[in-house]
Each structure stands twice: as C-alpha cells, then as structure tokens.
Amino acid sequence: MHRVLSIVTDYDRAAARDRVVLDADDRHRRRIVLTGEKGTQVLIDFPAPVAMRDGDGLVLDDGSIIAIAGAPEPLVEIAAPNAFETVRLAWHLGNRHTDVQIVGAKVRIRRDHVLEEMLRGLGAHLTPVEAAFDPEPASPHGHDHQHGHGHG
Template sequence: MPRAIAVLPAGDVADGMVVDRVVLDADDRHRRRVAMTGEGGTAFLLDLPRAVALRDGDGLRLEDGRIVRVVARPEPLVEITAESPDGLARLAWHIGNRHTAMQVAGGRLRIRRDHVLEAMLRGLGATLAAIEAPFDPEAGAYDHAPSEHAHAAHGHRHADHHHADDDHPHGQPRHGHPHD
C-alpha cells in the first residue's frame, strides 16, 4: 500500500495534479497514521511524522508522486453571532472555557451541535443558526507549526538568542529593580 508522506498546502495543489480525493470530517482531518481510501478507490496509508490538521483543499503526496486532495466533509454545526464584537468575544470566551472546538469565520463562531452549549449561549444573548458546513476549528495554542518551538527542550542555550541576558523567568517582564 503506498504511503502519503507529505502534505501540500491547498494553494500548491493544481487540479491537474490530483488523482483522487478523500472527504473527511474535522476529526478525521487531524491524523498522523491511518489507512485511507479515496472516492475513486486509491488506497493508501497516511504516514506523517506527527499529527497535523489537514485543511480543505490540501494535497496528500504519495511516495510515487500522486496527489490525493483533502475535502472537508460538511458537518452539523451551529453558527453563533452577537450584537457587538464585544458580545462575540464574550461568547467565544465562554465556549473556550468549556474546552470546546470552535471555528472563527467571518465575524461568526461555529461549534458542533450541542444542546447544552446552545442553551447556555442563548442565555448569554447569542443568536444561533443550525447549519451544515465544513468544520475547521482553531488549532489551539499548543498545536505549533513545524517552525515554531518552545524553550523547554530544543537543543540550544538561551545565550544563542537575543534574550540571553534576561534575568527573569519567561513570561515575566523586566521591571527596572532587583529582587534581593
């Protein structure tokens, strides 16, 4: 079974390059290793170094050079609006406080249908609309792109960075006086 070993961003995938497509919901688009079969019958093993969030239109490059396009499957969602940007921010905070996957789309929020959350949001003044659409939730603070890194264990000293002379723990600004 051929392996899909690379993800090509949607903008880099021309229609003429694509031999098949896989239609996946949001959960199935966040994988590292799983057997897949395209709508046209192309069977392959998704075999990436780490789990990534595949986006609608991305291409999966197989070892032999063929490309399989990723298509986001429409899902039952609720679209959330508010009377003001501040109101929408407040609603987003409440959704995030419940660790719920959420998409920000054109001044609206989208979540998967959940009658408990929907009742809470209505109680907070939200306007809700049930829709069927592809779901592309925010990746989150801990889902780093390959070029990003944390300072905990990444193989070099802080002396290698511009903040080598920092006399404070990370996250604490300098404030002009010593602490004895």
C-alpha cells in the same frame, strides 16, 4: 498502496488524482489508511499527529496529490450584535474547551444542546448549518490541568 510524504495547501486542485472526504476528527491523525472516492488507497504515517484542513492536499510517493475535503457536519453558527459580544461568547466557549471555527465575524461549533442553550442565554443568535468543520488548532503547549491553583 501509496505512502503520503507531505501535506500541501497550494496545489492544482483540478489535477488531484483522487479525493478523500473526512470529518474534523478524522483529519487529525498520525497514522491511518485512507481510501479515496476513486479507490486510491494511501497510508499516512507521520511521527506525530498532523491536522489536515478542508482543501489541503496529500502528496504521495509517486508525486501525485489526493485532495482532502471536509465532510459536512452538524454545526451551529453563532452571531452576536458586535465584536465585543462575539469575543465574550468565544471566551465562554474557550473556557469550556470547545473546538471553534471562526468564519468571518461568526463562530461555528459542533451542535451541542447544552452549549446552544447557554449561548442563547448570553444573547447569541444561532443558525444550524451543515458544513465542513475546520476548528482552530489547539495551542501547542498542551493542557495538563496544572494551573498553579488548587481544585479542592
């Protein structure tokens, strides 16, 4: 079994030794054993969790690279008539701590009938899609629910 030394974004994808296909949750790991489509087994063992994105490469202890592909997931693509409305919709999603991916002028989220109903009520146009989900990384400060005001 090979050990992963680092993650790279710039590499020759055609020269990749193998490929692992992972959903968004499985691409955020500290430690895991992965098996590529050609059977290559690799160990990821980093001191802290890392976020791997669709298209990244895992550099192995022998110098070879395993490509990371995002597994298609059921998503909804959110469109609004203008930039202001897009920001307003994104604010509502962020206020609910929803993972979002920005794709051009649109926002993608995992399918969720409650959020979809809310977004339609706010005037969003929704299109179901199956695609790799690469949500924006979480803020580095963490979130401990201490906002300086009472929740009583």
